Amino acid sequence: MNPVGGIGGGGGSLEQIIALRKQIIDRSQVLKEIHEPKPAEPTSSATGGPSFGESLRSALDSVNSVQAESGRMTAAYERGEETDIAKVMLARQESGVAFEATLQVRNKLLAAYQETMRMGI
Structure with missing residues (x-):
């Protein structure tokens, strides 16, 4: 009686069992690598990403452009150029x-800044 005859639906040879074991080990290594926490990289302008100030300026510029477009459309409606x-x-x-x-x-x-200023050193 073959003790490993039930693997894979047929009689597995020793080479097949070893190959299957190797595949399982390889896959478990890949899964470990995927799930391991990676060290956090600094998010400064040295890494090529935008700094906090640049991100804030970009957001403010975007809001400014939306407000300017709104003002332009309102003025056009008041002059009768925009009918919708x-x-x-x-x-x-x-x-x-x-x-x-x-x-x-x-x-x-502002609240975060004020809280930081209240902290004791």
């Missing part, structure tokens, strides 16, 4: 939401 009120109102709402989001980020940054 829905587009104008949508641009104004988008501008308002962008400003409110920016204001909330500013408030969180």
Whole structure:
């Protein structure tokens, strides 16, 4: 009676069993490598990523451009050049939401700064 006859649905030879064992070990190594935590890399401008100041400036520029477009569309509607009120109102709402989001980020940054200043050294 073959003790490993049930593997793979047929009688497995010793070479097949060894090959199967090697595949299992290789796959487990790959899974270990995938799930191991990697050391955190610094996120500075030296690594090529944008700095915090650059990201903030980019976000503020984006909000500014949305507000400028909203102002342009509102002025065009007032002059009679833009006839679709829905587009104008949508641009104004988008501008308002962008400003409110920016204001909330500013408030969180200010609160974090004030909390940092209250910390004892």
